[in-house]
Amino acid sequence: MMDCKPKVLVTSRIPEEGMCILDEHCDVKAFDYEGVFPRDLLLKEVKGVDAIICLLADKIDGEVMDAAGPQLKIIANYAVGFDNIDVEAATKRGIMVTNTPGVLTDTTADLAWALILATARRVVEGDKFLRQGKFKGWKPMLLLGTDVHHATLGIIGFGSIGRAVARRAMGFDMKVIYYSAHRASEEVEKKLNAEYRSLDDLLREADFVSIHVPLTKETRHMIGERELKMMKKEAYLINTARGPIVDEKALAKALKEGWIRGAGLDVFEREPEVDPELLELENVVLLPHLGSASYATRAKMATMAAENVIKALKGEVPPNLVNPEVIK
Template sequence: MSKILVSKRVYPEAVEFLRKDFEVDYEGTDAGLTTEALIERAKGCDAIVSQLTDKLNAEILSQLEGIKVIANVAVGFDNIDVPAATERGILVTNTPGVLTETTADFAFTLLMATARRIPEGHAFVHSGEWKTWLIDLLAGQDIHGATLGLFGLGRIGAAVARRAKGFGMRILYNDAQPAPAALEHELDARFVSKDELLRDSDFVSLHVPLTPETRHFIGAAELARMKPTAILINTARGPVVDEVALADALEKRLIWAAGLDVFEREPQVEAKLLSLQNVVLAPHIASASVATRRRMSMMAAENAAAALKGERPANLLNPDAWTA
């Protein structure tokens, strides 16, 4: 019987599903496994159901003898060296699609909370400092009719754009390639250069994968090009933004505010960000609805099971490893 290592706590139905056909070594803790423990526990296993906290680089992959598939419980997979896995014939899968709408909901939640200063208002009421109505008390930025700039018009970026249309927002986007004309027409979205998007947008929302090309995609130079009233939203990956440069820009009020769900060195956060009022911080929970996280757990389990049964997984990231 094939054996699967589940490296960290997932929704229980995913483990129950796997136990029907496989031996399962389940690390049902929130801490998960250290790298050393993961390598040791993977011995004798045929698959790993991994999470973003499992950093599976080429060196670690070389020590995972016998592993046929790594099923990541996430749409992002920058925690896994996919080319190195491909060289070793290890299939790698992710969980796309299922979290699109939930993540888009949260990106727009961050946009609204940041623009209208909801966390500041919440804290102000709880503090007991609220004494009277004032003409400019916690005045923020309008969302309706504003310009939204999207870096990345894939599944999630397009879903955010659909929400923005309901607010009458003008939509600009930039991506590696222009989107299909039909999608541009549906969203009334216009492809522009990176500079034009930064210059003209009231809100800039990031929806790009983390690659060598997108690391620090938003840094000091980009922040300087944005409007002083602009708001940056990041629900993509933390290293897409230079966190030190962002903290500096927020402190100097070079931009109005930021809403962040991801950070460069999670769970560490740039200390200066923690001291600023014009940034809304969330602990990487954009896809964290009960239904979505449950489905992500099941999808990863289904991917692992399919591979071990000799079936091509539905969400295979490296088809070259399948055909090799």
């Protein structure tokens, strides 16, 4: 145990499994702010802390790091992605950056599948229809949807989550095609019954397109007007990765004008804002970033983030370090 308790800022209170670990070793300042943690408050509260546990919505750049002071040792992201953190700026200042990989893979894959099924079978529309008292009895043409079984699933990004989505597709007897910056081994392709395609070919061929790439300069607006027009008119776009990968304006236009049949979104380009046009459409299912939102997974993420912090504050290398070059 550390003799003098270091200070930790938690921008949004995490599950108790993580808070208990932090409270035992640290002087913890945790907030439960409604909405995104305000920038001015972040710059004020970060002063003098030794560690920060932050969310994807928190932009942690050089200004925040300098406001904290030279004693800041670690920025622990409560997420697997870390595009909200200026990792280069952190490395220059000798600050470790960590994430929470692995634990949310299956939970996020489940959510992607929830969106596939909800969009294809018009689950949200049906629920609303019934609650509004419009259901007067079974009809042959009522809210017809699209079969998922034996359809073609196109997966963009074939990392752990993309592969987990592919595994679930086997239960639906789907044809799985994928595009990824790095092609999987022949062994993995065979095991998951997945075939590699170029991005353009995947878009032309797939009945369902599910996005699982990280947000980078290369993937920002990876799916725009050109790509949406390549898709089948009967196809669906699913995004549980990062909002800016899809050009939201172009997607709203595609859904309005019938370039594609529907979409399911868990993330948004200017989160938590959603394009007003999307909110008006029936052929899109919209979720408030629930990808990892199960009791068990969020608890595991909290434990992992807290353990990353404790390791770093003890002078050890945290297990989920994303900038190993910071260690000299």
